[in-house]
Amino acid sequence: MIATVLKQRLKDKDDERKRAAVLSQALQQRGKCVLILDDVWEGQEFRLEEVGICLKVNGCKLILTTRSFGVCRRMACQEKIEVQSLPEKETWDLFKETLGHGLALSPDIEKVALSIAKRCAGLPLGIITMARSMRGVNDIHEWRNVLEELENPTTGQRDMQDQVFPILKLSYDRLKDAKLQHCFLYCALYPEDHKIERKELITVFIVEGIIDRKKSMQAKFDMGHTWLNKLENACLLESCEDENGERCVKMHDLMREMALEITKVSPRFMVATGHEKQDGLEWMEDLEKVSLMKCRIQFPEGMSPRCPKLSTLLWSRDHLCEIPHSFFVHMPALRVLDLSYNEICELPNSIENLENLTGLFLQNCYDLVYVPPLGNLMALQVLNLSETSIEEVPQGMEMLVNLNCLYMQGMRNNFTFPTGILHRLSHLQVLRLDKRRIRGVRSGELKDLTLLEEIECRAYDICDFKQFVKSQCFMQLSLCDIAIGDQEYVEFFIRGRYRYTKKDQSARTCNISLVAGDGGNVDAALLPRDIQKCYISCCDEIEYIVRFPFSNEIEVEEDSGEESRCVPFQSLEILILDDLENLRALIKWGRQGGERVIVPLPVDTFSNLKALYIFHCDKIKNLFQPGLLQYLQNLERISAISCSGMEEIIAEDDEGMGACNNNNNNPTTFSLPKLKEFELIYLPLLKSICKGVMACDSIETIEIVDCRQLKRVQFALPLINGQPVPPHALQRIDLATDGEEWWESLEWDHPNDRNVLQPFVKFCKISKARIRLLYEEVTGHEPLQFEIGERSRASRSSFDRRF
Known part of the structure; x- marks a missing residue:
């Protein structure tokens, strides 16, 4: 077509290279022009140079329209403009x-x-x-x-069906992948304009059998997200977020109506959701999927639809109070049953007949107290009983040998998880049990779950927990969230998330909260050696993060029988200390033979630490002892927030054992060569950074808020010809809006220090929302939320008063 416009004949040119050369020459002779390729589909992409279009040589601009972002990527488009629906x-x-x-x-x-x-x-x-x-x-x-x-989607409008839907359906047909098409049609089961959580969709794709259940949970979700991305890239689904910021998808209204048109033939759907009409529901024998979400429909007792092919029934958020006892008798092929967010008190016994059921979703059925025996549901892969009022584990659960995911969080009643069940569920990949309501999980029940990737539960006691930590099951977890002890007193609380990368398959990060051992310091034996992130919170017993020398410094490797030195913080990159009421110092220094000699730390201790955050620790007076700094040469960020007793960042000495070469004539220079960010927020008793000076040539940002007793900021500025100059990396110094008077009152080592730093100073409003956001970003939860028992925390509840 381009050749025709340029009045060139290519039909007599058999060689593709000759045709490309003719077209290229014609474009050069024409000079600057714009080529428009309209409606390019998947599979129609080509290399421009192969057909004689060399944009730089020809002086052309190319515009193409497509319904697929994949086409844009493969055609190497420099700029992509998505055409939005009209307002x-x-x-x-x-x-x-x-x-x-x-x-x-x-x-x-x-x-x-x-x-x-x-x-x-x-x-x-x-x-x-x-x-x-x-x-x-x-x-x-x-x-x-x-x-x-x-x-009314059951009748439609003829002009729309005849003219619009066939054009929209082209995108669907060109997927050329039955599984992708299935995923797209599945979204039509949800109400119009409904934001569908990606996690919810992918979970159903798994239990539907679209995604291979033999994969790891991460691999399953990776595949699910990939498919949803493809549907978005083909403009069949739209990307969005719900009110909680969760990633979601939704269908354009016309796309949904087109999908429902397809499902009138094959596969057969019946959809009556939201405000859509429910009159004359026809329970046909060839139905494969039915959605009654939000339609507020009740069926008479004795009703038993005859749907031998029905594989999916979505009946959630319907204010459903009662289900006819015989309702599921004639649904032998049912695989997915979603009754979540309803008001039912009990499930009908006919559920026992659903031997092919792979997913049973009952979450947020707050009034549900009775679930019939589940022993016959041996194909079940996902069972969600969260936020229900059941008082015991359903009978027959030990028979669910194919179960991949068990969710029992936010339970309404207390009960003990019986022994002899979990160890039989050998295919479990995700186990989430309410830590406050469900007690007594034994390590012996867990150690044989070789496929387990995520766990949340309450261990029976500390001995059981230690046994679990030593098991192979613990080492392979991607998320670990365990409380230990009885309901009234929580001694341990561990949350872990390991993230594997292509660069280093063994690398992982672990977020560990509330880990206390004997003597008020962290029990190093409980920490995985390759831990990269450690979060310690809400433990009144902790006085020190670690004591040296370790009481368990030498331990024996079971496999080799050789001794190996335990350095649990060797890989640590992020350390978060939060709401530790009695924390006094990071390190409790040991002594040799009772003498006042500091025992050196193992060489690699804290050697990879990059960020230290400390929130609401009111009894700690000094953040660092001088002897610790030599191990923190990779530290990039220090954030000290709302520590009402902190007086100094770097102590004068190591617990009275002598300062490091500190005298009035030659003040000690402390060096943190990679420090980039330094935040001091609400430290009302902070008097100084250190007794010497800090050399931080790499510093980029300094933020000081409400530290009114701080009179000197002891940074050693670089000197050129005896005059101070700003650190080469410095970008800004943020002070609260009321900090101007405080800034002017600061004392300086050199009379020109203030003038040198003044251009970097910004007086800005440091809002409570800003601090909350930082807290949530670092800790992973809101300041006023608690996950350990029901006791209140004075320091946490005072968050709003402080900021």
Whole structure:
């Protein structure tokens, strides 16, 4: 076609290279021009140079339109512009323009016409098609009839079906992958404009058997996200977020109606959701999927739909109070049953007949107290009983040998998890048991779960927990969240997340909270050696993070029988200390033979530490002892926030054992050569950074808020010809809006220090929201939320008062 426009004959050129050369020469002779390739599909991509289009040589600009982002990537588009649906006003303007210039509509017709235009959901093709079909119509009855057809997906509107849907269906047909098409059609089961959580969708894809259940949980979700990305890239689904910031997808209204048109034939769906009509529901024998979400429908006792092919029934968020006892008798193929967010008190016994059921979702059925025996459901892979009021584990759970995921979080009643069940569920990959309500999980029940990747539970006691930590099961976990002890007193609380990378398959990060050992310091024996992130919180017993020398410094490797030195913080990169009421110091120094000699730490201790965050630790007076700094040469960030007793960042000495070469004539220089970020926020007793000076040539940002007793900021500025200059990396110094007077009152080692730093100073409002955001980002939860028992924390509850 391009050759035709350029008046070139290519038919007599058999060699592709010759044709490309002819076209290239013709484009060069034409000079600057714009080529537009309209509606390029997957599989139609090509290398421009191969057909003679060399944009730099020819002086051409290329514009292409496509429904696939994959085409843009493969065609190496430099700039991508996504065409959004038209807003409401532009939709109405296009509708009126297509309807006819100067056409006057009566107020009644205009009101209906507005609703019809809105039903086109901003899709220009749909707007134009509908407007053209209504040209010249001035009968209000006909307008209302069209609107009725559009709002009823079971009848549809002929012009839309004949002209718009076939064009939209091209995107669906070109997927050329039955599983992808299945995933797309599945989204039509949800109500119109519903934001569908990606996690929820992928979980159902797994239990539907679309995703291989033999994969690891991470691999399953990676595949699920990849498929959803493909559907988004093909413009069949839209990306969005819910009110909690969770990643979601949704269907354009016309895409959904097109999908429902497809499911009138094969696969057969019945959808009656939300405000859509439920009159005349037909439980046909060839139905494969049914959705009754939010439709507030109740069925009479004795009803038992005969649907031998039905594989999916979504019946959630329906205010459902009772299900007929015989309802599931004639649904032998049912695989997915979602009854979540309903008001049912008990499940009918006919559920026992669902021997092919792979997913049973009952979460947030707050009134549910009875679940019939589940022993017959041996195909079950996902069972979610979270936020229910059951008082014991359902009978027959030990028979669910194919179970991959068991969720029992946020339970309403206390009960003990019986022994002899978990160890039989050998395919478990995810186990989430309420830490407050469900007690007594023994390590012996867990150690044989060789496929387990994520766990949340309450261990029976500390001995059981230590045994679990030593097991192979613990070492392979990707998430670990364990409380230890009885309900009233929590001694341990561990949360872990290991993240594997292609660069180093053994690398992992672990977020560990509330780990205390004997003597008020962290029990190093409990920490994985390759831990990269450690979060210690809400433990009144902790006085020191670690004591040296370790009481368990030498331990024996079971496999080799050789001794190896335990350096649990060797790989640590992030350390977070939060709400430790009695924390006094990071290190409790040991002594040799009772003498006042500091025992040196193992060489690699804290050698990889990059970030230290400390929140709400009110009894710690000094953040670092001088002897510790030599091990912190990779530290990049220090954040000390709301520590009301902190007086100094670097102590004068190591617990009175002598300072490091500190005298009045030659003040000690402390060096943190990689420090970039330094935050001091609400430290009301902070008097100084250190007694000497800090050399931090790499510092980028300094933030000081509400540290009113701080009189000197002891940074050693670089000198050129005896005059101070700012550190080469310094970008800004943030002070609170009321810090101007404080800034002017600071004492300086050199009279020009203030003038040198003044250009970097910004007086800005450090809001409570900003601090909360930092806290949530670092710790992973909101300041006022608790996950350990029900006791209140004074320091945490005072967060709002402090900020």
